[in-house]
Amino acid sequence: MSYQALYRTYRPRNFSEVAGQEVIVKTLQNALLHDKIAHAYLFSGPRGTGKTSIAKILAKAVNCEHAPVKDACGECATCSAIQSGVISDVVEIDAASNNGVDEIRDLREKVKYLPSMAKYKVYIIDEVHMLSTGAFNALLKTLEEPPKHVIFILATTEPNKIPATILSRCQRFDFRGISPKDIEKKLHAIKELEQVKITDQAITEIARYAEGGLRDALSLLDQAISFSDDLVTEEDVYAVSGSVSKTNLMRLLDFIYKKETTEAFALLNEMIEDGKEVSKIVSDLISTLRDLLIEKNVVFDSERPTKYLEELSKQYSNDRIYFYLDVLNGTQNDIKWSNQKRAYLELAIVKMIDHKQIDRIDYHDSIEVLNKRISGLEFELSKIKSNPPQIIKSKDKEVSTDSQVLEKETSREQKPLVSVTDIERILNNGDVEKKNLMLKGWDRLPQIKDPRLETTAMLLHEAKLVAATNREILLVYPNKINCRLMLKQQTKKLVFDILNAKSKLIDDFVCIDEASWNILFDSFIKQWKSGNKKPTLPKLDLELYQEDEDTWQPGSVALAIDFFGKDKVMIKE
Structure with a gap:
């Protein structure tokens, strides 16, 4: 069988070919160059990140005939013999199948003999965490004081299973998962060498699916090449990996x-x-x-x-x-x-x-969308107010120079729901203790699970409680639409049921929007600081007027009517 899997074909043979382990490679190269070789190493990390490959490269580098060097030459007799696996001085042991005391005792006897060809005998023990307790104890003394011609390299994916007595006798290197970018770079290089037709998106998906293991990435690439007819695509990768597109x-x-x-x-x-x-x-x-x-x-x-x-x-x-x-x-x-x-x-x-949680999320999402639309409308309105359209009088009629003239509604003739006098009264009779008492339970409002009160409690929780007297509180919302909704008689009844459930805390509450609050509060603070302990607030149209109360509607319907107008909303049973 002449074909060799890609992960075997492109196994790194020197440090320059190692992907994604720059810190470990640099540390080992400096140790080799300055001849500071430890007698025992522990390589730990996820599968497919280069532990065994680097162990073999290190075994070649310490025995290279040109040592001390940062990397094995790969050409001398010793390097060639180690690479081809015909030398007995580099021994690979699978601890999963050789995990007993007898195997380790046999190893302990053999380490006494000098290497046959190389400078060092290197023992690479893979999956070392599989050794039994007795085997670890048998290895302990040899690992602590091995002969000068012996180097141990222990590799494991589960370092937590290795006794502390073994860990303390090794120079430990923790291998990290290889980044998708490094895996992609390696796959692109192999694509060029193998002349594989594969899309960039497919390479990206292979790197993502590999989850830090280069060996897994190369195995998946091998499968995808075999599966595809000509060009390896993203869909081919999904098909062979079992992932969903x-x-x-x-x-x-x-x-x-x-x-x-x-x-x-x-x-x-x-x-x-x-x-x-x-x-x-x-x-x-x-x-x-x-x-x-x-x-x-x-x-x-x-x-x-x-x-x-x-x-x-x-x-x-x-x-x-x-x-x-x-x-x-x-x-x-x-x-x-x-x-x-x-x-x-x-x-x-x-x-x-x-799910009821989804209903709450849908409600908040709709509020957020409406808030954004309101912000946009308020911005457009502010531009119109700052640059009002001019009216040119003619003999027969008045003609606007702007086709989008904002006509004032008759809301000013209606009774205001909130006035500046209300705000002034609350601020001048503030009760800090009452405010703090109310705020203690404010964060518990979203925990109310009564279907009748749940939506109102969430809307109430969104408000800022900025002031309180002994009988009423002042709430601030980001915009006027929430204020109008809260000041409806049906909503107010539900708010009183929530806040006065255990004992009567308030008789009434007032809501204003944040922009109006900032203007009024700034004026209040300036007068207070100047010595006026009963400030008079500036006259301001809060644009909150009483409307005809219809029969009660669900919160989302009322919200839609408030925003779009009753004539634009159709309710289907």
């Missing part, structure tokens, strides 16, 4: 977001029929949501691995992503010990679509 993951999340249960289940069934494991689907969903969270909250350069989620991230709030991750994390733990893996995933999808 980005497109299907985004489609599934979109179905969940839009609450399309039938479509989500159909896509899940399609994935499973294609041979995707349930555990892998859950794992890939978690990874996608993690990328989504990073894309939404972290600023990157234009080239970034999460750029494909740029559009999707605009419609997801952090709370929604956190909720999805919590559900999937619980599912991942559950399916480890169950034979009904698919059932658990289907239940998770239903939970992500239909």
Whole structure:
């Protein structure tokens, strides 16, 4: 059989070919150059990160006929013999199958003999954590004081299982997982050498799937080359690795977001029929949501691995992503010990679509969208106010020079819900103790689970409680829409039920928007500091007027009517 796997063909033969372990390579090269070779080394780290390869390179370098050198020449008789494996002075021992006391006693006897050809006898003990307690004890004395011609290199993926007495006698090197960038660089080099036709996206996916193991990446590349007809694509990588394609993951999340249960289940069934494991689907969903969270909250350069989620991230709030991750994390733990893996995933999808927590998240998302629209409208309104349209009078009628003239509504003829006098009264009769008493329970408002009060409690929690008297409180919201919603009679009744549940704390409350509050409070503070202990606030139109009360509507419907107008909202049963 002439073909050799890529991970064997491209195993590093000298330090310059090692990928992603720069610190370890530099340390060992300096030790070789200055002839400061330790008698025992411990290489620990994840699989496929170069532990055994570097052990073999170190064995060649210490025995190179041109030593001391930073790297083995690879050409002298000793280097060639070690590379081809025909020399008995470099011994590889698999501790998984040679883990008994007798094997280690035999090794202890053989280390006494001088090397046959090389300068040092090098023992590479792979998976050393598999040795039995008796074997470790048998190795201990030899490892502490080996003959001058012997070097031990212990390799393990689980250093926590090695006795402290062994650890303390070794020079330890912790190998890190190789970064996707380093893996991609190595794969591109192999692509050129092997003349493989593969897309850059496929290489990126192989590097991501390898999770820090270069050997895993090369094995997956080997599989993908065998699977594809001509050009290795991203889809080929998904097929041979068992991963779910980005497109299907985004489609599934979109179905969940839009609450399309039938479509989500159909896509899940399609994935499973294609041979995707349930555990892998859950794992890939978690990874996608993690990328989504990073894309939404972290600023990157234009080239970034999460750029494909740029559009999707605009419609997801952090709370929604956190909720999805919590559900999937619980599912991942559950399916480890169950034979009904698919059932658990289907239940998770239903939970992500239909859960009371999702209703709260949808409500907050709608509030956030409306807040952004209001901010935009307020900005446009401020521009109109700063540069009002001119009215040119003619004989017959008045003509506006601006087609978008803002007509004042008759709201000024209506009774105000809140006036500057109300704010002035509360500030001049402030009760700090009452305010602090109210604030103590403020953070517990989101914990209210009564379906009748839950939405109002969340809306109340969003307000800043800025002042209080012995009978009323002053709340500040980012905009006027929340103020109007809170000042509706039906909402006020629910607020009183919440705040006066245990004992009567307030008789009334007042809400204003943040922009108005900043103007009034600045005036109040300036007068107070100048010695006026009963400040008079400037006259200001708070634009909060009483409207005709209709029959009570759910919070989301009332919010839509307040924002878009009653004539624009249609309610379907």
